[in-house]
Amino acid sequence: MKGLVHKKDFLTLAAGLILSLAPATIFSQKKYFQQNVNYIIHVTLDDTKNILKASETIEYTNNSPDELTFLYFHLWPNAYKNNSTALAKQLLENGKTDLYYAEEDEFGYIDSLDFFVDGKKTKWEYDPENIDICKLILNEPLKSRNKIVIETPFKVKIPKSGFSRLGCANQQYQITQWFPKPAVYDVNGWNQMPFLDQGEFYSEYGKFDVFISVPKNYVVAATGDLVDGEEEQKWLDENAEITRQWLDKNVTTTEPAKAIILNVDTTPKSDSSYKTLHYSQKNVHDFAWFADKTYKVLKGEIELPYSKRKVTTWVMFNKSESKLWSKSIQYINDAVYYYSLWNGEYPYNHATAVFGGLGAGGGMEYPNVTVIGPTKTDRELEVVIVHEVGHNWFYGLLGSNERVNAWMDEGINSYYENRYMETKYPGALLFENSQKSLLKIFSLNKYKRRYQNYLTYLFSARTNEDQPIATHSKDFTDFNYGAIVYAKSAVAIGYLSAYLGQDVFDEAMRSYFEEWHFRHPQPKDLKKILEEVSGRNVDWFFNEMLTTTKKVDYKIKSSKKLGDGSYDLVIKNKTNTLSPVPIYGIKNNNIVAIVWYDGFPGKQYVGFPPLDVDYFKIDYKEDVQEINRNNNKLRTHGIFKKTEPLKLQFLGSFDDPTRSQVFFTPTIGYNNYNKTLVGLALYNNITPQKKVEYLFAPMFGTGNKELAGHANMAFNFCPRGPLFQLVNIKISANRYAYNDYPFVLNYEKISPELNLKFKKRNARNPLHQNINYRYINITKQTFTGQYDQPTPVYTKDSTFLSFNEITYTLKNKQKINPYDLSLTYQQGKDMSKLFLNVNYEITFKGRNRGIDIRFFAGTFLNNTNSYPYLYRMSGQKGSQDYLFDNYYMGRNEYGNFLSKQFTETDGALKVYTPLGQTNNWLTALNIKSSLPLIRFPLRFFMDVGMIPKEGSIFNKEIFFYDGGITFSLVNDICEVYFPLFMSKDIKANLELNKISYGESIRFTLNLNMANPFKLIKDFSF
C-alpha cells in the first residue's frame, strides 16, 4: 500500500519482538514448507443492492509435516460489519472515524457460509475475538501430503468505499479481500489475523479460476488472464482505441496536469443482460477485481529486459482523471521494466492499474492489478503507480509476512520506488511543482527527492518517538507506519546497498528473487543470501538497524597528515550504534576517495589514503540516516575547519548541513503600554526538533520607547532508560510593559523549566504523561511616592517575586472523547496552592464540536499575603495574572474594551464578578456545548462554581452560576461570551456597579507570546 505520508503520531516492542521471534526459534528446526491452495470461485454482482453472490471451491494441499484437525479461514468482509471490529478499532485509534460513525447501510459483511469438506457438511465457528476469522473443524484430520476439497457458498455485502480497501461508490466496485480464504500455515504454525489497515497481507500461493458475472456494460480489471474472452478482449481493445483518440483530441499534454473533480461521469444504467468473465492465474496468493461502467481504458506493452518476453499493460480510469492518466501506460511499462531488471522478471502476462476512490489517496496492490487513489500531479501519479506495480515483486512474488515484517515489502519496495525515480529523473528535487521563486526564497530548492524519507524519519526519531523497523505491523503508530516501515526502511536499505556496493546488492537481490519467488521468505532468508553473495557480515543491519531504535551519528573530530601523505582521522561514534560509516575525501567538489569503516564504539583513529583533499566528509552522498549531519565535515586547511558559512534565512527552511543557518522574521505585536511593538526574531529551528533550539526576539515598543521582547533556549535529550522519552530543559525570558496608574512600567520575567515526558510502554497508547517544573522570577518596576501632590515626588523601585511550580499532566489524545488532567502545586513567598484541572470532550458525529466539560478544584495550603493569589470565580483578568503567563492587550485596564479580556482559569465564569474571590478553596464545572441545528462556531455555555463562606472576601456568597452563548472567532483562541442568565447575586452586583449588558460581554485571547511558533503549530496540528 502507499499511504501518502504527510507532515503528517517501547517496551512492548521488546516483548512483541521476543514473542514474534520465539516461535520462529522454536520452529526453526522445521524444514521450510508451504501449503498449496487452489480456488474456483463463481461470483455475481448485484449492483442495485451492492451484493456479491458467490460460491467457492478450494483444493487445499497440506505440505506441512503436521496433521491438521482444523483450518483457520479469513472472512475479511466482516471487518466492516460494525464499529467494534479489529479494523474499526485500528482506524479509530489512527484518528479515522468514518467506520466508527458509519450508517447501517454503509457497513459490509460476509454471510450465507455453509462449508462442505470432501462433500461432507463440516462444522465451523467464528473466532471468539474476531468476527472476520473462523475455524473450520475438519471431520477427519488432514494428513501430511494429503489434500481436501472445501466448498461453500457465500454472500458479501460490499461496504461503502473509503473505509479501507473493499468498497463501492457510485457503482464503482473495488472487490478486494473479499472471499473466504485459508490463513497461512507455515513453520510458525497458523497465521490467522483480522483484517487491518496496517500490514495487510500474508497468503498461500495457488491457482485462481474466478468466474465473474456482471451487467454487460461493466469494464472489469482483475488478477489473471481472461480465458475464452475474445469478445471481451475485443471490446476492451475498442475502448482503448476510442480512449486514445479521445485523449489525442481533448487532452493537450503541454498544459500542466491537474485532477479535476472526482466522478464527473454520469453513471449509465446497467445493462439488463449479464456477461461472465473467466480469469485464471497460477502462482499468485490473492485475487482482486474492479468494475466500473465508465472506465476509460488504455493498453500498452513492455518487453522484459532479459527474456524479451512481452507483457501487456492496462490502465483504467474515469473521465475526470483523463488528463493525469493520459501518460500512465508509460509509468506501468517503466515500473515493470526496472523492477524486472533489478530483481527478476515479471512472470505474468499483464500488469494493470485502475483508478479507484480510495479514501485518503495512495494506492493498493493486488497480484497483476493495483488500484490507485486520487492524485494531484503527474509525478505523484507516477510514484503511486510505480510503488503499487512494484508490489508485484515485494508482496506478490516474494510473499513475506507483512503483518510481522512489513519492511520486507513496504520498505524494500519504497527503496526501489526511490531508485526508479532517481534513475528516471536524476537530480529530481523534493519540491518540483511549487513555484521556483518561492522555493528559492526559502532555500527549499536544494533538497533532493530522497530527502523526504529522511525527513519523515527525523520527525519521529528526533523526538524519540520512533520504533524499531522490525516491529509487528499492528504495534506501529499511524505516523511511524509511514515514518519507519516506509521511510526509514527505504533509507536504511539504501545505506545497506551503498555499503555492499550497488552491483553486489543487485546481484544478491536477484538471487533472493531466484530462490524465493512464489514463496514466503523471512528476514533470515534475505540475510543469508546477502551474506553469501557479498561475502560480508551484515549483522549490523539485521541485528541492530532493524531491531532497535538506535540512532546513527558519527562525528569527525580532527585530522592529521602523516609523513607519507596519508591521514589519521579521529572519528567519534556519538551514539555507539555499530553500523558502518563512509568517509569521503573531496577535492574541488569532486569525490576523490570513499572509504567505508565498519562500526566501532566511542572514539577511534582511522587511516585515510594519501590524497590531496580539501575536506573530509562523513556520508557525503547522504545514504545514511544520520540523525545529525552537521558534524560530518572537516576541512584540511583554514582556521574554522568545521564551521560552515553563515546563512541568514527568512522565515525558515529544513536543516542544511552546508550552512550555519540562522532564521529570521520581522515581528509585530501590540499591547496597550508598549503600544505597537516591532522587532526581529532570530531562531535556529522550526521543525523537526533539534537538540538545541533558540529564539531571540527583541522588539521595540513604539509607545513607551523601550526595549521589549522575549527569548528562549531549549535543550532536548532523548534518554536511553525506560522511564523518560524526552527531557527538555528550557530557559525563557520576557520583558514587556504594563501599567500602574498613571505610569507605564516594565516587567521582566525569567523562567527556567524542566519538562519530563514519560515513555509509553505501548506506543499506540493514546495516554501521554508529563511532569513540568518551572521556577518563575518576576521583576516589576514600581514607583513609590505621592503623585497626587501638586508637585509629585516619587522614586523608581523594583519588586521581585519568585515562584516554584510543578505540574503533572495526563493527556488522552484519543479521537472520540479525549480528555486531559493536570495537577499543579504552586508556591511563592506568601502562599502555596494546589489545584486540579480536568477537561473532557464528548465528541459528536459530523461537524459540530460536541460538549467540552471542564472541572476545576483548587485549595490554598498557605496564603499569608492573600490578595494577589486568590482563586477567582471569574478567571483571571490581566491585573490578576500574577505569573505574567498569558498575553493581555491591556494588562491593567478598567471599564474599557481591553478590560473585557480574561483567561479561563479557576472558576472560569464568563461573567465578571468580584464576589467569588477566596483564599480558601474553589471548585467549578464549566460546560460548552454545540447546539442542535446550530453549527459551530456558535455554542452554548454554562458554568457553576462554589467557594466556602470562610475566606470569601465578601464573606457572603458561596454558590454562583452563569450561562449564555459563545461565539468562536478562532477556535479555543479567541472566543466571545454573551451571558443570558446568571445567579442572583452576580446580577445584583452588576446592577449595583451600573454595569450594562454590553459591558458584561467578555472575551478570551489565548496567544502565547513566549513562543509565536507554538501558535503556528497550534494551527497546523
Ligand SMILES: [Zn+2]
Ligand atoms: Zn506499499
